[in-house]
Amino acid sequence: MTQALKLTPTTGSVQDDVVRFTETLRASGLGGIVRTPLIRARSIETLTGCEVWVKLENLQVTGSFKERGAYVRLSRLDEAARRTGVVAASAGNHAQGVARHGAALGIETTIYMPVDTPTVKVNATRELGARVELAGEDFDACSAAAQDFCETAGKTFIHPFDDPYVMAGQGTLASEMLEDQPELDVLVMPIGGGGLASGMARAARRMRPQIELVGVQAELFPSTYNAFHATKAPLGGVTLAEGIAVKSPGRATLPELKALLNDVCLVSERDIERALNLYLTRVRVLSEGAGAAGLAAVLAYPDRFRGKRVGLVVTGGNVDTRLLSSVLLRDLARSSRLARFRIELLDVPGQLSAVSDVISRAGGNVTDVAYHKTFSDLPAKVTYIDISLEAQDSDHMNRVHADLRAAGFKAEYAAY
Numbered sequence: 510m511t512q513a514l515k516l517t518p519t520t521g522s523v524q525d526d527v528v529r530f531t532e533t534l535r536a537s538g539l540g541g542i543v544r545t546p547l548i549r550a551r552s553i554e555t556l557t558g559c560e561v562w563v564k565l566e567n568l569q570v571t572g573s574f575k576e577r578g579a580y581v582r583l584s585r586l587d588e589a590a591r592r593t594g595v596v597a598a599s600a601g602n603h604a605q606g607v608a609r610h611g612a613a614l615g616i617e618t619t620i621y622m623p624v625d626t627p628t629v630k631v632n633a634t635r636e637l638g639a640r641v642e643l644a645g646e647d648f649d650a651c652s653a654a655a656q657d658f659c660e661t662a663g664k665t666f667i668h669p670f671d672d673p674y675v676m677a678g679q680g681t682l683a684s685e686m687l688e689d690q691p692e693l694d695v696l697v698m699p700i701g702g703g704g705l706a707s708g709m710a711r712a713a714r715r716m717r718p719q720i721e722l723v724g725v726q727a728e729l730f731p732s733t734y735n736a737f738h739a740t741k742a743p744l745g746g747v748t749l750a751e752g753i754a755v756k757s758p759g760r761a762t763l764p765e766l767k768a769l770l771n772d773v774c775l776v777s778e779r780d781i782e783r784a785l786n787l788y789l790t791r792v793r794v795l796s797e798g799a800g801a802a803g804l805a806a807v808l809a810y811p812d813r814f815r816g817k818r819v820g821l822v823v824t825g826g827n828v829d830t831r832l833l834s835s836v837l838l839r840d841l842a843r844s845s846r847l848a849r850f851r852i853e854l855l856d857v858p859g860q861l862s863a864v865s866d867v868i869s870r871a872g873g874n875v876t877d878v879a880y881h882k883t884f885s886d887l888p889a890k891v892t893y894i895d896i897s898l899e900a901q902d903s904d905h906m907n908r909v910h911a912d913l914r915a916a917g918f919k920a921e922y923a924a925y
Contacts, residue, residue: 539681540584541613542576543569547689547820552791557807558815562690564682567795567826571605571637574682574824575669578704579606581678582667583614591616595665598655600626600648602752602825603669604634612638619664621655623647627829670704671759680708686820687716694817695721699802699824700733700773701753703762709822710769723813724766724773725806726753727781727799733758733766737773749781749836752799752825779843780805786840788823789833797828845903847876850896850910853919861894867916871909874899898922 545568550561566574583595594617597607604620611618618639622631624646635641642658645651659666668675682705687693696713698706706724713720726734729746732755748754758766766773776784784801787808788794803821807814841847854860861880868875877897900906906922913920 560818564822572827573602575602575606578675578678580610582674597667598652608637608639623651670702676708679705680712683709683712693820696820697803700724701755707762707765725802728775730754749798776805780809795826796823800824845906848922850922871912873909
C-alpha cells in the first residue's frame, strides 16, 4: 500500500529539504497556481494602528490557498502511486484543491465528504474531476472511512495538513509575500491543523529570520493555543471560522509551530465577524471566516501590532451567502445602524400613521413592520408594533428614539 509521506519536520534538515524543493518548483511556476496579489489595505489602517498588507488567496481558482499544498504533494508522487490514485477527506477547500490538481496531473482522485455536506460543495468537487463518496456524520468519521478505503485499495492518502510536502506547498505563500514586501515586521496566520502556519513559518524564517510570527485560533477551538501555552481551555462549539475548527493539531505541524512561532493568540466570534465585515465593506474583499482570523487578531490586540508592517492572508473566500448576509446584518445592528423598535399603541385609527410621521421627520428608514394584536398580554384597547429601522449611526438612532418618546409613544429598541 502507498501511504502519505511520514517525516519528522522538526529535525530541521528534512523540512528544509522539502522547502528547498518547493521553492525550486515554485520558481519554475506551480502548475495552475495563481500568484495572488499582496495589497496594502489602507482603508482599515486607521482602525488597526498599523500598516496592513493582505495576500488574496481567495483569488485562487478554487477560492482557497489549499491548492498550493495539494499540488506540491501530488507532484511528488511516484509513478506507481499516480497510477493507483489518491484519496482525501474534506468537506471544502482541500477537497477541491486535490480534485483540481489530481485531474490536471492525470491522477484519479477519490474524495470522502461527510454525509451532510451541502450539495453545492459536492457538485463543485465532482465537476473538478473527483469521485465523491459520502461517509460519516462529521469530519473525523469521514476521514476514518477514507483511510480505511486507502488500506483496502492501496491508494495514497493526501492529508490536508500533516504532511511536509503539503506544509511546504502552503509555505510558498510566505515566500511570495516577502518577495513582494521584504520589510514586513510580522506575519499573522490562522491555525487549524497547522499546515499553513507551519509551512509559512519555515519559509519566512529562511528569508527573514528576525520576522515575528503569530498564529491565530478561534476561541472555541484553541487546540494549538493550549499546546503552545500549556493551558486547558475547552474545545467545541459553532464557529464562523469552521476552516480552523480543529480539535487536535497535527503530529508533524505542532512541533514546527512550537519551534518557529513567537506566539499563538485567540479571537472571539465577534472579532471574526467584525474582521469579515471590514474586509468586505472597506477593502472590498470577500473572505470566509477562517480567512478573516488574522485581521481579527490585529483588531483584538491593537497594542501588539501598533506601528508595525503586518502581513495577513485571506486564506479563502468560500463563504455561504446566507451566512454572509447574517454577518453583515449583525454588524449593522451592533453599530446601531439597524435596530428593532417595540412601540405600544392605542388600538385606534391613525396610530401607525403617526409613528411613521415621527420616524420620517427624524430621517429614519423603516424596513419592516409587524403588527401584534391577538397574541398579546396587553389590555384589549392597547397593542404594539415591531418596526425594523435603519439609521446613519448610533447617534441618529438615539435621536429617532428620543423623537418617538417626545411624541408620547412608549418605545424601546434593541439591536438584533
